[in-house]
Ligand SMILES: Nc1ncnc2c1ncn2[C@@H]1O[C@H](COP(=O)(O)OP(=O)(O)O)[C@@H](O)[C@H]1O
């Protein structure tokens with residue numbers, strides 16, 4: 001145990017490890033805050049779809065040899081999110097199929113592009129990194145760290161500022177609309193924020209695992225708590241704790257970061273499910 | 285000018301008309317009861333008045349400076365998911381959101397008002413409870429308290445007692461009647477099972493059907509089509 005702590009202290013002296021921890025905590029916070037709304041609105045599939053679009057955009061950016069790919073990916077993902085929201089409003093049922101089409105399409109085209117125009121020597125490693133995150137969080141450039149920090153602050157700010165409206169619209173959209181809340185605008189804000197969160201999460205867990213980061217903390221919190229505020233706070237704290245645990249474990253034991261974080265989230269979910277059952281049987 | 289006027293309103297979905305040429309108005313202080321068979325378009329009418337559903341033709345006019353953010357609404361069904369975590373207080377407070385504009389947090393006054401409304405509806409003991417774990421009657425009271433937070437002027441209620449047992453229904457009707465008489469809130473309520481205990485409260489009646497009827501309660505009783513007779517109340521000659 002003492003050995004591990006000494007090792008950890010050594011690692012913390014390295015700037016890229018500190019970057020990884022900072023970005024990890026912020027990403028965990030944002031995705032969990034958003035996750036509560038997405039899960040309750042039955043929107044979690046949108047996160048999944050958008051993460052595939054982000055993968056496609058990432059592939060496109062690397063094929064085009066764009067050095068700073070994050071802004072490109074961000075713009076692509078935001079546009080898709082807004083379009084999905086608009087079409088989803090016009091044709092509720094078709095929204096699902098459109099999303100599936102776009103999401104699988106981007107995945108396929110992205111992989112195809114990478115095969116036709118291989119950007120670097122090791123294609124499989126590159127694809128694997130983008131899909132599962134592997135250790136790309138440890139290779140963050142300073143600009144990416146700052147961009148992630150800025151975006152995360154904006155996301156948390158928006159969430160806090162609109163917290164009461166987000167609750168009202170998530171709980172009962174038609175009441176909100178009928179009594180004068182501009183639900184359309186808030187839905188748009190939520191769509192943009194989802195896109196931002198997905199893009200900043202990509203480096204951490206990779207595009208295939210982002211959904212886990214969004215869904216697990218919210219579902220775990222909902223097992224135990226029964227009001228919106230408690231669920232939101234619990235999801236945020238839990239997500240940060242799991243992510244830190246995941247990153248540190250993976251550095252010490254040399255495991256892939258993304259999957260370790262998700263594993264920590266799963267363990268927490270099982271724990272909270274158990275706690276929920278106990279709480280219920282005690283209160284009976 | 286009337287608080288709310290419907291002019292030659294035709295309502296429906298996606299251009300398909302459900303009901304044509306509805307005309308009615310509600311003045312401040314009125315209690316308008318909307319009746320009609322299932323599927324006659326009562327809920328659709330309310331949704332059209334609220335702007336949730338565009339009218340096929342015709343107009344809804346707000347008067348007396350009434351704003352959308354000053355209306356309270358109790359939907360027929362609130363499709364709240366089974367596992368939604370929300371406390372009674374959180375649900376009631378959310379009634380203020382429409383009138384808050386860009387202000388992010390509830391004011392002290394709003395918090396006090398929410399408590400008053402919770403008290404008015406006799407659910408103070410439930411305010412920390414989880415909304416989804418309440419009985420149907422308790423949930424309706426919570427939603428009415430939320431509607432009260434949204435308005436001091438106009439309440440639109442879509443079948444507020446459906447699914448409630450007779451005692452809970454009676455209590456709900458008396459609360460609504462008191463809000464109209466004592467707090468001076470204009471009420472527009474849909475109900476098809478209005479019982480004898482509530483039949484004296486409405487001042488106006490709108491009946492939807494092949495031929496719509498709109499008039500005062502007395503005119504409606506005299507017209508001979510009154511639904512109230514079916515419940516064995518005294519019959520007006
Ligand atoms: N979302 C909808 N889309 C299309 N038709 C609808 C929709 N909701 C209701 N209808 C139809 O409109 C008619 C009136 O419905 P509604 O206003 O709910 O009746 P009521 O509330 O009087 O029972 C019904 O024939 C119903 O099938």
Ligand SMILES: [Mg+2]
Pocket residue numbers: 326327328360442
């Ligand atoms: Mg109805």
